[in-house]
Amino acid sequence: MPPKAPLNWGLLPPSFLLPSSTRSLISLLQQNATQAPRPTIAYTSIRTIKSTFKPKPDRFAHHPSKPALNSTSTAALQRKAHSTPLRTGLLANKKGMTAVYDPETGKRTACTVLQLDRNEVVAHKRREKNGYWAVQIGAGQKEARNITRPMLGHFAAAKVHPKRWMAEFKVRDEAGLQVAIGQTVGANWFTKGQWVDVKAISRGMGFEGGMKRHGFSGQPASHGQSLMHRGMGSAGGSQGSGSRVLPGKRMAGNMGNESVTVKNLRVLQVDEKNGIVVVNGCVPGPKNQIIRVQDALGKPWPKGPMTTAEVAPAEILATSGSAEATTATASASA
Numbered sequence: 001m002p003p004k005a006p007l008n009w010g011l012l013p014p015s016f017l018l019p020s021s022t023r024s025l026i027s028l029l030q031q032n033a034t035q036a037p038r039p040t041i042a043y044t045s046i047r048t049i050k051s052t053f054k055p056k057p058d059r060f061a062h063h064p065s066k067p068a069l070n071s072t073s074t075a076a077l078q079r080k081a082h083s084t085p086l087r088t089g090l091l092a093n094k095k096g097m098t099a100v101y102d103p104e105t106g107k108r109t110a111c112t113v114l115q116l117d118r119n120e121v122v123a124h125k126r127r128e129k130n131g132y133w134a135v136q137i138g139a140g141q142k143e144a145r146n147i148t149r150p151m152l153g154h155f156a157a158a159k160v161h162p163k164r165w166m167a168e169f170k171v172r173d174e175a176g177l178q179v180a181i182g183q184t185v186g187a188n189w190f191t192k193g194q195w196v197d198v199k200a201i202s203r204g205m206g207f208e209g210g211m212k213r214h215g216f217s218g219q220p221a222s223h224g225q226s227l228m229h230r231g232m233g234s235a236g237g238s239q240g241s242g243s244r245v246l247p248g249k250r251m252a253g254n255m256g257n258e259s260v261t262v263k264n265l266r267v268l269q270v271d272e273k274n275g276i277v278v279v280n281g282c283v284p285g286p287k288n289q290i291i292r293v294q295d296a297l298g299k300p301w302p303k304g305p306m307t308t309a310e311v312a313p314a315e316i317l318a319t320s321g322s323a324e325a326t327t328a329t330a331s332a333s334a
Contacts, residue, residue: 020258088135136161188311195296204257260284
């Protein structure tokens with residue numbers, strides 16, 4: 001059976017099928033259309049409920065007479081400026097815990113020993129190229145045969161030995177990039193008495209129960225309770241709560257092995273010769289764990305050095321001063 005042609009409901013049938021009265025009306029309409037076209041309506045009226053709220057301006061619409069947009073990357077950096085450190089942090093190894101005694105009061109203070117291992121500046125991240133300001137720090141040492149070629153080229157461009165650990169530390173502005181690429185930063189970067197934040201991966205404890213992982217008290221130990229002394233109990237209701245376990249329910253599971261930040265630790269001692277920084281309190285992670293140490297966000301920024309030239313040992317400064325004096329004397333005598 002051949003297909004049928006579609007019907008055009010918007011068109012009139014042929015004129016010979018229309019009555020004579022209708023044909024005369026169509027001719028009159030065509031004449032009026034050619035003489036004076038009717039004005040068209042520029043809008044379409046829609047019946048709806050009138051809102052009492054004024055329309056909100058689009059926050060993405062920009063105009064020169066309006067204030068700067070708050071959704072740009074520049075505005076985002078300005079909002080974070082108050083909590084972005086002025087200078088870079090360093091990488092350290094956790095060597096263990098000990099205690100120090102105050103010679104005046106005899107008070108014993110628990111502390112953690114952190115050792116810096118050849119911290120060098122590998123690269124700078126700039127706002128115009130990377131979108132933010134940061135200093136890339138490398139620590140430790142690694143054999144070149146165990147490094148990929150792209151990373152070997154990255155280290156060769158900075159003229160530093162291949163590093164075992166790498167980390168980026170964000171800084172507020174370009175003033176935080178005063179440590180040049182390839183320079184070594186030692187323990188004198190931190191001063192005695194200042195506050196620091198430490199961040200590391202916590203010690204992994206494997207699969208643990210609810211009592212150890214979340215501090216549950218457990219079930220009763222008597223009155224017919226059997227084999228549920230350390231159980232967590234009910235995991236969720238039935239019909240009243242949707243017959244399911246609500247998201248975020250605290251249960252048994254993997255404990256530890258996650259990023260942990262300990263804030264506001266005071267620096268008790270600094271040993272530049274051995275690269276030792278002693279901080280008050282505990283630090284996350286096992287021994288020999290890599291630790292990120294940076295100026296504390298919750299305390300006023302320390303008046304610490306911004307360049308490596310400001311942390312040069314006193315004997316080096318004295319030697320350089322005497323050498324300059326000798327050169328000045330020789331030039332004056334000449």
